[in-house]
Amino acid sequence: MGFYELSSLFLNITFFLYLIATAFFGLTLGKNRESNKKSKAIKIAMTFTIIGFASQMTSYIFRWLQAGHIPVSNMFEYIYFFSMMLILAFVVIYFIYGIPALGLIALPIAVVIIGYGSMFPQEISPLVPSLQSNWLYIHVTTVALAQAILSISFIAGLLFLIKRVDQSQSSKETTFLELILFGVVSTIAYIILSSSFGAMDYEATFTKELEEQTVDVTYSMPALFQPHDSELVTEGVFNSGIETPGWMQGADAGLKLNTLVLSLTLGGILYGLLRLILKGRRVSALLNQKFDKINPDIVDDIMYRAIAIGFPLFTLGGLIFASIWAQQAWGRFWGWDPKEVWALVTWLFYAVFLHLRLTRGWHGKKSAWLAVVGFVIIMFNLIVINLVISGLHSYA
Amino acid sequence: MANETIRCECGHENKEGTVLCEACGKPIEKNQHIDGNDQQNVLEMRYEGGARRSQTYKRTFVDKIWAFFSSVKVGVWLIVMTLIFSALGTIYPQEQFKNSPLPSSVFYEEEYGLTGKIFYQLGFHNMYDSWWYIILVALIGVSIIISSIDRYVPLRRALKNQKTKKNEVFVKRQRVVSFDNELSENDLNTLKTNLKKQRYKVHEENGHIFAEKNRFSRWGPYVNHIGLIIILIASIFRMFEVMHIDDYVWVREGEVQAIPGTGQEYFVENNEFIYEVYDPETEERFTRALEDVENPVPKNFQTNATIYRATNDPVLGEKPELERVTEGEIRLNQPVIFDGYSLYQSGTQVESEYNSISMELQVNDESLGGFTFDTDEAPSEFNLEESDTTITIDNWYPELEFTDEGPSSFSKYPRNPGIIFTVSSPDLDEDERFFYLQEEVIPLADNNQANVSVSDVDRRSASGLTVKKDNTLPLFGLGAGIFMIGVLQGLYWYHRRIWIHPKDGSYHIGVHTNKNWYGMNQELDKIRKGTNVKPFVDQQEMK
Ligand code: HEM
Numbered sequence: 001m002g003f004y005e006l007s008s009l010f011l012n013i014t015f016f017l018y019l020i021a022t023a024f025f026g027l028t029l030g031k032n033r034e035s036n037k038k039s040k041a042i043k044i045a046m047t048f049t050i051i052g053f054a055s056q057m058t059s060y061i062f063r064w065l066q067a068g069h070i071p072v073s074n075m076f077e078y079i080y081f082f083s084m085m086l087i088l089a090f091v092v093i094y095f096i097y098g099i100p101a102l103g104l105i106a107l108p109i110a111v112v113i114i115g116y117g118s119m120f121p122q123e124i125s126p127l128v129p130s131l132q133s134n135w136l137y138i139h140v141t142t143v144a145l146a147q148a149i150l151s152i153s154f155i156a157g158l159l160f161l162i163k164r165v166d167q168s169q170s171s172k173e174t175t176f177l178e179l180i181l182f183g184v185v186s187t188i189a190y191i192i193l194s195s196s197f198g199a200m201d202y203e204a205t206f207t208k209e210l211e212e213q214t215v216d217v218t219y220s221m222p223a224l225f226q227p228h229d230s231e232l233v234t235e236g237v238f239n240s241g242i243e244t245p246g247w248m249q250g251a252d253a254g255l256k257l258n259t260l261v262l263s264l265t266l267g268g269i270l271y272g273l274l275r276l277i278l279k280g281r282r283v284s285a286l287l288n289q290k291f292d293k294i295n296p297d298i299v300d301d302i303m304y305r306a307i308a309i310g311f312p313l314f315t316l317g318g319l320i321f322a323s324i325w326a327q328q329a330w331g332r333f334w335g336w337d338p339k340e341v342w343a344l345v346t347w348l349f350y351a352v353f354l355h356l357r358l359t360r361g362w363h364g365k366k367s368a369w370l371a372v373v374g375f376v377i378i379m380f381n382l383i384v385i386n387l388v389i390s391g392l393h394s395y396a
Numbered sequence: 397m398a399n400e401t402i403r404c405e406c407g408h409e410n411k412e413g414t415v416l417c418e419a420c421g422k423p424i425e426k427n428q429h430i431d432g433n434d435q436q437n438v439l440e441m442r443y444e445g446g447a448r449r450s451q452t453y454k455r456t457f458v459d460k461i462w463a464f465f466s467s468v469k470v471g472v473w474l475i476v477m478t479l480i481f482s483a484l485g486t487i488y489p490q491e492q493f494k495n496s497p498l499p500s501s502v503f504y505e506e507e508y509g510l511t512g513k514i515f516y517q518l519g520f521h522n523m524y525d526s527w528w529y530i531i532l533v534a535l536i537g538v539s540i541i542i543s544s545i546d547r548y549v550p551l552r553r554a555l556k557n558q559k560t561k562k563n564e565v566f567v568k569r570q571r572v573v574s575f576d577n578e579l580s581e582n583d584l585n586t587l588k589t590n591l592k593k594q595r596y597k598v599h600e601e602n603g604h605i606f607a608e609k610n611r612f613s614r615w616g617p618y619v620n621h622i623g624l625i626i627i628l629i630a631s632i633f634r635m636f637e638v639m640h641i642d643d644y645v646w647v648r649e650g651e652v653q654a655i656p657g658t659g660q661e662y663f664v665e666n667n668e669f670i671y672e673v674y675d676p677e678t679e680e681r682f683t684r685a686l687e688d689v690e691n692p693v694p695k696n697f698q699t700n701a702t703i704y705r706a707t708n709d710p711v712l713g714e715k716p717e718l719e720r721v722t723e724g725e726i727r728l729n730q731p732v733i734f735d736g737y738s739l740y741q742s743g744t745q746v747e748s749e750y751n752s753i754s755m756e757l758q759v760n761d762e763s764l765g766g767f768t769f770d771t772d773e774a775p776s777e778f779n780l781e782e783s784d785t786t787i788t789i790d791n792w793y794p795e796l797e798f799t800d801e802g803p804s805s806f807s808k809y810p811r812n813p814g815i816i817f818t819v820s821s822p823d824l825d826e827d828e829r830f831f832y833l834q835e836e837v838i839p840l841a842d843n844n845q846a847n848v849s850v851s852d853v854d855r856r857s858a859s860g861l862t863v864k865k866d867n868t869l870p871l872f873g874l875g876a877g878i879f880m881i882g883v884l885q886g887l888y889w890y891h892r893r894i895w896i897h898p899k900d901g902s903y904h905i906g907v908h909t910n911k912n913w914y915g916m917n918q919e920l921d922k923i924r925k926g927t928n929v930k931p932f933v934d935q936q937e938m939k
Contacts, residue, residue: 129696132728301912
């Protein structure tokens with residue numbers, strides 16, 4: 001077995017270990033279970049988390065050995081590293097603050113993120129000349145670590161909101177909470193869709209005229225939206241005949257729209273089923289009941305501290321190291337490339353968070369919502385900018 | 397501006413607008429609304445209750461401007477606006493990235509339809525250089541400066557003037573407190589030892605104890621804001637041409653070119669251009685990935701260059717005398733740096749130009765000889781002595797294109813050479829004309845006797861080099877460094893204080909930290925250890 005195969009093997013093991021850890025964290029749910037059973041479940045869950053982390057690290061090192069460079073040079077590797085840092089940050093926070101309820105959110109999120117990442121091509125890719133720089137690795141790894149720590153503030157914020165948003169009546173806050181949960185469910189739906197149609201080797205190819213050239217666009221899911229002005233060439237596959245609107249740019253616009261709509265649709269169905277099972281009750285209302293009591297001051301503190309630590313790291317990795325690399329590669333340390341702009345947006349956003357924390361009345365729920373928005377920006381950065389708006393960094 | 401002072405019962409003279417006496421901390425009755433202390437039990441400690449100009453004077457125009465810019469709310473709005481506009485600018489490519497020969501007024505609408513047109517008409521295609529974006533950032537700068545001065549001055553005064561002995565009200569209205577402790581001499585000594593162990597500085601006055609640590613962390617925000625201001629100043633400098641050079645030069649293999657932007661002082665020679673791609677056969681670890689892509693994946697772009705410097709002041713038209721300065725391999729991520737200039741590998745035209753074209757002449761299977769056309773020299777005539785043949789170059793098109801007026805050259809670079817030439821020879825009845833294009837020779841006469849063929853072509857690569865010199869880099873670096881120091885100072889350390897206040901034989905203890913109350917509480921457990929101090933109470937706990 002080569003390094004590459006070993007790496008894949010350990011990654012699969014990691015995935016299952018995290019799933020098991022999630023299940024044990026799940027056993028801490030509910031009011032009726034005895035507390036010593038719960039603390040046993042927590043211990044087991046943490047053990048699996050830590051073994052899982054070790055296994056992920058092992059897998060990562062094998063990949064590193066195989067590639068000959070730190071594997072952070074494509075989307076799969078970046079997300080992989082990010083999820084590893086997320087778990088690391090969670091474990092550290094657990095040992096400082098000891099709040100198991102955080103694991104109940106952190107692990108499922110890590111699992112979903114790893115699942116999402118593995119939808120990208122996993123081959124070890126050679127480095128094009130612009131990526132052959134040590135500053136690049138320093139920049140990317142610091143950013144990933146910073147983003148992982150900032151994500152902890154989201155996890156703490158979400159926990160805070162689950163416990164503190166008044167669920168006795170529906171309000172704007174409850175609606176937004178449901179929206180977040182719907183987002184998570186849709187990501188799971190995306191993973192289900194990609195992996196099941198991927199296992200079937202489903203393919204539907206369209207041809208399309210683009211700038212006087214004929215290009216092929218291959219869908220690996222049924223086409224609800226075919227590319228604008230295109231023709232289906234694969235036989236015997238489903239096609240709705242609905243075209244992607246022409247103002248969406250790029251050859252892959254239809255593909256992206258299709259994947260998005262399908263994922264949201266399946267996400268909606270899954271979410272609807274959940275609501276049906278709950279007899280119409282809000283999912284967040286259920287979670288509110290099931291989660292243990294928290295100390296709101298401590299969770300609020302974690303949320304803030306994660307940002308207080310993540311913000312300087314992000315400045316260093318996302319702005320300073322990034323500038324040094326850009327200066328070295330292109331002779332311009334800042335060029336208003338979309339990814340650079342979004343790093344700036346992220347940075348400004350967390351600066352706003354820090355300033356508002358200094359203002360009276362912004363602790364607690366308001367901060368928590370900000371932490372959620374921050375995570376949305378990070379995910380937007382990771383997903384939308386890489387996949388939709390392309391710039392220098394679009395190594396995906 | 398009036399310069400009234402307020403005298404506290406402890407005897408300290410405070411500036412007008414002070415909320416908490418700088419010395420003893422006693423709330424100054426008439427100013428409690430400023431920080432909202434009249435509505436809550438726990439005192440607002442953010443600026444130590446110092447007299448901020450923005451909260452004190454609100455009469456004149458200057459006062460109002462000052463108050464406006466020193467408001468964090470205003471600052472936050474400015475940042476939020478910048479953030480939103482920055483994000484909006486990424487919806488479609490900025491003008492500089494649009495990568496199309498179409499003018500912007502057409503491009504955005506053509507490419508993205510109505511939304512593209514709106515994007516263009518709002519000026520978002522040039523967002524980051526637009527005057528309103530720059531003004532927005534400048535306003536942030538103004539806001540940072542004013543708000544920092546507004547707070548720094550009173551904060552420093554208050555921290556400098558604070559006394560060990562505090563007013564009872566001040567101690568009791570801290571967020572974390574422990575009241576009515578019966579403490580023995582022993583307890584007090586243990587407390588003091590514990591405090592020192594936690595690296596507090598302990599002060600005593602008439603039985604009052606005051607412990608403090610990490611005061612320097614309070615200056616963090618001001619330090620980081622100075623860093624930001626330096627960065628903003630650096631960006632202003634960078635707007636001026638003299639501060640930086642940004643130029644571009646194409647150098648063909650074997651060619652020496654003046655480096656633009658250096659005033660004909662420096663020259664670069666392209667000794668060799670190297671282009672390598674990943675080979676799936678030999679790079680086994682990448683085989684999997686390389687099999688998936690159609691085009692070869694580039695591995696290296698490299699120019700082996702020599703840098704020269706002119707030793708004399710070249711007179712116009714004269715060739716300068718050159719002295720070798722340095723030699724180097726310029727790669728992506730690896731510029732060559734000399735005397736503050738950097739040369740970056742940034743463009744490549746692999747074998748895109750013709751160096752020379754060799755042709756052979758024949759008449760009735762008998763050779764008349766051959767000639768080599770050098771594209772740089774482009775001689776107008778060749779004489780083949782062995783057969784007394786003359787070749788006259790009638791027209792030379794380095795980059796041939798056909799327009800309505802017939803053949804012409806698009807540029808002076810031999811990327812697609814076209815040559816029209818005439819052959820005269822005693823072996824021919826009359827002169828014959830030929831047209832060389834795209835490595836073929838086409839006779840222009842109907843019944844030509846001579847036969848011309850291309851025997852060899854020699855191509856060359858050109859390397860595009862960016863020339864950079866940026867005098868503002870050190871300033872940016874300085875600003876970034878100071879910013880990082882300030883941020884770490886303010887966010888990784890916490891200013892903590894503990895007051896032990898004797899009252900009628902027992903002790904009240906008040907505790908303040910500017911952030912991280914969780915850590916403070918853990919530290920208090922260690923400080924309380926081995927003493928009779930009652931558990932501390934958080935008077936502001938979320939329920
Ligand atoms: C991009 C711009 C800015 C950045 C990155 C930035 C950064 C920071 C940071 C990191 C802190 C420390 C926060 C903490 O300790 O929790 C801070 C504090 C502060 N900032 Fe800014 N800032 C920016 C702009 C502004 C602006 C425009 C204002 C104007 C109102 C401002 C006013 C303040 C004030 C008043 C403090 C608090 C000082 C204190 O409480 O001791 N900042 N800033």
